[in-house]
Amino acid sequence: MPATLRLGASLRILIGGRDEYAVEPGRSVHETLVSLGIKPELVAMVSVNGEMQTKDYVVQEGDAVRLLAVVGGG
Amino acid sequence: MNGYGGSILRVNLTKGEVTKEPTPADVARDFIGGRGFGIYFLFKEVPKGADPLGPKNKLIISSGPISGMLVPGGGKCDWTTKAPLTGGYASASMGGHFTAEMRYAGLDSIILEGISPKPVYLFIDDNKIELRDASDLWGKGTFAVEKQFKEKLGEEFQVAVIGPGGENLVPYACINHDYGRQAGRGGVGAVMGSKKVKAIVVHGAKSIPVADKDAYRKAGMALYKACKDAEGFKDWTRYGTTIVVSWCDEVGALPTRNFSAGSFEGGKNIYGPVMREKIVITDKACFGCPSPCGKYSRNKKYNSFVEGPEYETIGMMGSNLGIDDIEAVAQANLLCDELGVDSISTGNVIGWAMECYEKGIFTKADTDGLDLKFGNVEATFALIEKIARREGFGALLAEGVKRAAQKVGKGSEKFAIHVKGMEQSAYATHNATAMLLAYMTCDVGAHHNRAWAITYDLQVGRDKVVPEKVARVIWLQNFRPMFDVLGGCRLQWVELGIDRDLYVPALEAITGIHRTWEDLDKVGERIWNLTRLYWARENEGFGRAWDMPSPRFYEEAPTSGATKGQITKLEDVNKLLDMYYEQRGWTSDGLPKPETIEALGLKAVIG
Structure with a gap:
């Protein structure tokens, strides 16, 4: 069962592309981003099933991964 | 006048008089409110060369047309004055509930003038407005005073109060409100202290006239819906601004040991999720906010409660001081709030002092015996207290990092991290040229809230020096502070992306x-x-040299972290300024050209 990876609107504005990707589990979020051609440093926050994780988190089956960029800052 | 309380309240502290006058329609048309009102009244009414802590300076508190309204984040007011920290323009934005009550009392601005012969507080209960004796409150901490007012007057009264820092005229003293919100930067608290005003308490009972009630409800609800539907709504609400600590660490923007690096080896201990798990007990919102970024914390290690810390304080009191303990950072936050000093400037100046100590410029003989190594939590707590009370070694640091470094010399000026005398806030800018330019040209000094462009740096190429980056900074500087003009919070746009x-x-x-x-x-x-133009009027010789950043960002590359070995070249710093001045319609020395002044309709204002 693949995991879903959703891009927040702020990130979509930066990189274009789709809202949602189905990704294979077993790789880190960082590796997954690289494989999708997304610069990992543009992603400010990784949320997995509602909890904040680092990009080292290894994606599990059925995970709902949400990615946010920070466009406006503090 | 639709959208306005209708009155400006003048408080002549020297005479002990309060008077109201109608909010001028032409100023509302051209400057709208908030910091627009602030700079207009400052420029027009405070004479050239006024001592920031003298009777001729004024403290101007202004709401805007969306303050206290059914618009997300309509809880902001602006505090403008001539800055004791910089000698230029200061404008500090404060959240909470103060601005709503001010508006319900019919007040668009409150202007404090003169100096009271004795400590007073300004009491506003709708139409009943008085200066009252505050001799028994002088010397007390901000929380104790706010609690006292709430118990005496009721929860519906909103309180803005200074602590010992403001009373002692520390030029980066802040004003506290709602047990954890501040008008933080530039020394607005010192100006209030110089006027002998301990607090302002306000409650109002009027309505704000609106032009079209149905359209107002519809537009307001559309804004709330957009916030609730935003992709990051749950995450931003859960973590607030601490969401970016880990990311700043990753990309080399987290100030570390007095900005000598942008990544911190102890960073993981002060990330947002760690704070959420260890100390946060609930969320806290300003007026009308659907996405509370305030985090209220129970700090068991120090047996205390505090609002925060938020990102800036984590950066300045945590990594910038080499402290990797979130509970210690929260306690430092509490001390700054209670004593009434800006946690950003305080963390910055303590970082400078620690670097001086580690380099041998200071010894224990200078520091009242404090072992000022990076990471020393107890020394940090002691210094916050000494700064706010101007005691011993704290008196030097209470001057602000620029003046302290000028006094000490010995090369310490090179690692005093400021622009125009304002301590840089919590983004390291060794190789982020747009963000560096944003700090260099910010209209209050090295503050991040006017323009924030680190993601743009990463997107375009962090060392690129191109006109598009400069244009981006200018666009942000024109647009972002408009939330401070309208009387609202920019975070719904910034964080939620509505x-x-x-x-x-x-x-x-x-x-x-x-x-x-x-x-x-x-x-x-x-x-x-x-x-x-205000900066130029108040400071002889004002120009390009004032926009230069700390040499740390163009001379000393970090030796570790994500920006290891990276700096912005000095020639690129100057190139950024050249492009910026040209795009702004300013001279090569950074002053608005006559045709720019004319085109913006400012000729009549500046006279």
Whole structure:
């Protein structure tokens, strides 16, 4: 069962592309981003099933991964 | 006048008189409110050369047309004055609930003038407005005073109060409100202290007239819906600004050991999720906010409660001081709030002192015996107290980092991290040229809230020096501070990414005046230029040299972390300024050209 990876609107504005990707589990979020051609440093926050994780988190089956960029800052 | 309380309250502290006058319609048209009102009144009314802590300076507190309204984040007010920290323009934004009550009392601005012969507080209960004796409150901490007022007057009264820092005229003293919100930067608290005003308490009972009630409700609800539907709503609400600590660490923007690096080896201990798990007990919102970024914490290690810390304080009191303990950072936050000093400037100046100590410029003989190594939590706590009370070694640091470094010399000026005398806030800018430019040209000194461009740096190429980056910074500087003009919070746009066009119908329904963002950006540009003209008027020889950043960002590359070995070249710093001045319509020395002044309708204002 693949995991879903959703891009927040702020990130979509930066990189274009789709809202949602189905990704294979077993790789880190960082590796997954690289494989999708997304610069990992543009992603400010990784949320997995509602909890904040680092990009080292290894994606599990059925995970709902949400990615946010920070466009406006503090 | 639709969208306005209708009155400006003047408080002549020297005479002990309060008077109201109608809010001028032409000023509302051209400057709208908030920091627009602030710079207009400052420029027009405070004479050239006024001592920031003298009777001729004024403290101008202004709401805006969306303050206290059914618009997300309408809980902001602006505090403008001539800055004791920099000698230039200061404008500090404060959240909470103060601005709403001020508006319900019919007040668009409160202008404090003169100096009271004794400590007083300003009491506003709708139409009943008095100066009252505050001798028994002088010397007390901010929380104790706020609690006392709430118990005596009721929860409906909102309180803005200074602590010992403001009373002792520390030039980066802040004003506290709602047990954890501040008008933080530039020394607005010191100006209030110089006027012998301990607090302002306000409660109002009036309505704000709006032009079109149905359209107002519809536009307001559309804004709330956009916030709730935003992709990051749950995450931003859960973590607030601490969401970016880990990311800043990753990309080399987290100030570490007095900005000598941008990544911190102990960073993981102060990330947002760690704080959420260890100390946060609930979320806390300002007036009308659907996405509370405030985090209220129970700090068991120190047996205390505090609002925060938020990102800036984590950066300045944590990594910047080499402290990797979130509970210690929270306690430092509490001390700053209680004593009434800005945690950003305080963390910055302590970082400078620690670096001086580690380099042997200071010894224990200078520091009242404190072992000022990076990471020393107890020494940090002691210094916050000493600064606020101007005691011993704290008296030097209470001057601010620029003046302290000038006094000490010995090369310490090179690692005093400031622009125009304001301590840089919590983004390391070794190789982020747009963000560096944002700090260099910010109209209050090295503060991040006017323009924030690190993601743009990463997107375009962090070392790129191109006109597009400069244009981005200018656009942000014109646009972002408009939230401080309207009296609202920018974080719904910044964090949640809601469409800024949704504010247009809300503003029109409230004021009856149709303004597009193109119109509003023009107002922002007018205000930006007027603040620049104010700096030039108050400081002989003002120009390019004032916009230079700390040499640390163009001479000393970090030796570790994500920006290891990276700096911005000095020639690129100058190139950034050249492009910036040209795009702004300023001279090569950074002063608005006559045709720019004319085009922005500022000729009549500056006289």
